[in-house]
Amino acid sequence: MEITKDKITEIFCIIDEFCQEYDKEIARMSICEQGGRKHRNRKWTMSWSEIMTILICFHFNTFRNFKHNYLFYVKMHLCELFPKQLSYNRFVELESRVAVEMMLFLQLSCFGRCTGISFVSTQLLPRHFA
Numbered sequence: 001m002e003i004t005k006d007k008i009t010e011i012f013c014i015i016d017e018f019c020q021e022y023d024k025e026i027a028r029m030s031i032c033e034q035g036g037r038k039h040r041n042r043k044w045t046m047s048w049s050e051i052m053t054i055l056i057c058f059h060f061n062t063f064r065n066f067k068h069n070y071l072f073y074v075k076m077h078l079c080e081l082f083p084k085q086l087s088y089n090r091f092v093e094l095e096s097r098v099a100v101e102m103m104l105f106l107q108l109s110c111f112g113r114c115t116g117i118s119f120v121s122t123q124l125l126p127r128h129f130a
Contacts, residue, residue, distance in 0.1 A: 003060040008081055011056060016049040018105050045084045046091075048098050054082070055095060055102065 054074055055066075063069035070088050079085070086094070 003057055005078070005081060008053065008057055008078070012049055012053040012081075014109065015052050015056070015105060016047070018109060019047070019049045019052075019101065022101060022104070044094060046082065046086055046094070048101060050082055050084075051091070051095055051098050052102050052105065054091075055098075 054070070058066055058069045061069055061073060063073065067088060070091060074082065075085055075088075085091075
């Protein structure tokens with residue numbers, strides 16, 4: 001089952017809305033430091049939303065590993081959807097930094113209620129993507 005570019009855009013929009021709400025909530029709950037120290041907060045070239053979208057879309061393709069998916073599908077065929085693509089090595093470095101947000105997104109937005117029996121099917125889509 002090949003995922004379409006329209007479906008990738010839809011997945012990105014859902015994730016991006018989640019990330020914006022997540023950022024607002026984290027900013028609201030954060031404690032300001034009293035020392036007035038500034039922390040470096042440089043923006044990434046690719047957004048969290050883009051990285052999470054690429055990671056989720058990997059599971060809808062037929063590539064055996066993520067490296068081939070990124071190099072031969074994302075970098076070659078999805079240039080217009082992700083114009084500020086990173087090198088594979090940099091992408092792998094950054095993907096671990098969105099792990100918590102991605103797991104939270106999946107838990108809150110994609111998983112249904114557990115009935116005690118779970119299975120994985122490549123034919124089924126999470127409820128937001130169906």
